[in-house]
Amino acid sequence: MRILLVEDDTSLGETILAWLRLDGHAVDWVRRGDSAQTALLAHHYDCVLLDRGLPGLSGDAVLGALRAAGNTVPVILITAFNALADRVEGLDLGADDYLVKPFELEELSARIRAAVRRGASQASNALTHAGIALDAESRQASLHGRQVALTSREYHVLHALLLRRNGIVTRAQIEESLYGWGEEVESNAIEVYIHNLRKKFGSDSIVTVRGLGYRLRDDA
Incomplete structure (x- = not known):
C-alpha cells in the first residue's frame, strides 16, 4: 500500500520510513x-x-481540512500528546487511531493494518474481473476459485489493474502504487511483474496497450 508519513522529527521519520519500506x-x-x-x-x-505538532500547518489543521473535503483515507495520529483530552480531541477531529510516542514499530504496522481493514470494510473488499478475484482485506488472490500466491509487489500491480478494470492503467500509475518518493525504479521492473502475473493468471490475462500501458482482458 502507499502511505503518507508526516513527521518533522528526522530520526523518527527515517526509522519509520525504513521500517515500512521493509514491510x-x-x-x-x-x-x-x-x-x-x-x-x-x-x-x-x-x-x-x-x-x-508540525511546522507550516498543524496536524490538526491538516486532518480537519482533509475530513471537511470528504476524504476518508485512514489517518493515524502519531504524537507525544498523551493526555486523555488530547486523544479524545484527535479522534473527534476525524482520526481513525491515535498512537502515542514512543511506540513499537510492530504495533505501528498492526495499527496500520487495522485502520486500512476498517476503511475497506465500508466498501466492497473483493475486486473481480474475468475469473480473477482479489480481496483487499486479506490480500488473497484467486483464479476461478483457486488460490494464487502473490508477492507484495505483484499484489499491488494486480490491485492497480483491478481498480481500473474497465480501462487502461499507465506505467506511471503502476509505479505510483509501488514506489515512494526517492525510491529507485528499475527500468524493467514493471515488465517483470506483469510477466509474473501472466504466468499465474494466464498469458492473455493482461493486455499490453502499446504506448499507453496495460489493461485486463475483456470479461467475456
Whole structure:
C-alpha cells in the first residue's frame, strides 16, 4: 500500500520510513503540514501517519481540512500528546487511531493494518474481473476459485489493474502504487511483474496497450 508519513522529527521519520519500506509499503515522507496538504491533493494514499505538532500547518489543521473535503483515507495520529483530552480531541477531529510516542514499530504496522481493514470494510473488499478475484482485506488472490500466491509487489500491480478494470492503467500509475518518493525504479521492473502475473493468471490475462500501458482482458 502507499502511505503518507508526516513527521518533522528526522530520526523518527527515517526509522519509520525504513521500517515500512521493509514491510513492503511505498512511503512518501514530508516534514511540514502544508507539504502534507499538497501531497494529499496530488496522490492517492491508503493510510496517513500524521504528527500533530508540525511546522507550516498543524496536524490538526491538516486532518480537519482533509475530513471537511470528504476524504476518508485512514489517518493515524502519531504524537507525544498523551493526555486523555488530547486523544479524545484527535479522534473527534476525524482520526481513525491515535498512537502515542514512543511506540513499537510492530504495533505501528498492526495499527496500520487495522485502520486500512476498517476503511475497506465500508466498501466492497473483493475486486473481480474475468475469473480473477482479489480481496483487499486479506490480500488473497484467486483464479476461478483457486488460490494464487502473490508477492507484495505483484499484489499491488494486480490491485492497480483491478481498480481500473474497465480501462487502461499507465506505467506511471503502476509505479505510483509501488514506489515512494526517492525510491529507485528499475527500468524493467514493471515488465517483470506483469510477466509474473501472466504466468499465474494466464498469458492473455493482461493486455499490453502499446504506448499507453496495460489493461485486463475483456470479461467475456
